[in-house]
Amino acid sequence: QVQVVESGGGLVQPGGSLRLSCAASGRTFSTYAMGWFRQAPGKEREFVAAIRWTGSTYYADSVKGRFTISRDNAKNTVYLQMNSLKPEDTAVYYCAADKREYYTGRYFRENDFAYWGQGTQVTCSS
Secondary structure (H helix, E strand, O other): OOEEEEEOOEEEOOOOOEEEEEEEEOOOOOOEEEEEEEEOOOOOOEEEEEEOOOOOEEEOOOOOOOEEEEEEOOOOEEEEEEOOOOHHHOEEEEEEEEEEEOOOOOOOOHHHEEEEOOOEEEEEOO
């Protein structure tokens, strides 16, 4: 059974940084894309970033230039480095594992991800 576990959330001031980690287990890690989504209070869950099995990345416009997604296949872990955080980045952040092996396209929708973590809270406030 595939498990996805996030860590690293917390409270940070505007302009600050935070790094989220996500450990996956239960299947081959290196041949699947991984993604981050977030859900703010009263809003629908939205895509944040994804990293393909090749290591190439894809970002939502709202975080491009501020967030960086990366992966360490030796540790079965994906990271989300968040810099220049804004209050509007406040949300529960979810890590997810793609169900499409060897996928190299640019479409990362919620239903493309088969396995989800429990979420970690990120709060950006002064």
